[in-house]
Amino acid sequence: MLAKNRFEGDTVLIANPGEPSFTITRMFNAPARLVWAAWTKPEYMKLWYGNSCMTLDVCEMDVRVGGAWRRVLRMDDGTSCGFHGVYQEIDEPRRVVFTEVFEPVPEHPSTVTVTLAERDGKTYVKLVQLHDSVQSRDMHICSGMETGMRETLDRLEAFVSSQPS
Secondary structure (H helix, E strand, O other): OOOOOOOOOOOEEEEEOOOEEEEEEEEEEHHHHHHHHHEEEEEEEHHHOOOEEEEEEEEEEEEOOOOOEEEEEEEOOEEEEEEEEEEEEEOOOEEEEEEEOOOOOOOOOOEEEEEEEEEEEEEEEEEEEOOOOOHHHHHHHHHHHHHHHHHHEEEEHHHHOOOOO
């Protein structure tokens, strides 16, 4: 499918042919503790997660190993879609690993690993999403995820950049 695809701005998506995962990278102009808080506090996630054609109606997070999370996005047309999973690893503020199930297709779970590395007050984020198959990965990428992820990460950048250091 995709060998390498660049989003606008600093966000990069890499999806190697034949591999069931994709990688997204982005540099944020904020320290790791702020980026971590944005990823792990529901009151913050509600301010940036999603894009302009949706709202995050449900954001539940029990951020501990074995803790569950759930998000429900409502689109402008009134439809909604949910995601849920379980936290598998927490290494604050460097790494979080969790499962992710897109509720309309629960038979295709994935595992997401988010790593944060801070340098000179900026945080490099690497997200790796491992699907159960290349076909599942490709369906996820072709779902419009690319455009939504770019806007979502732009919103995250705006949020963390506006927070006091």
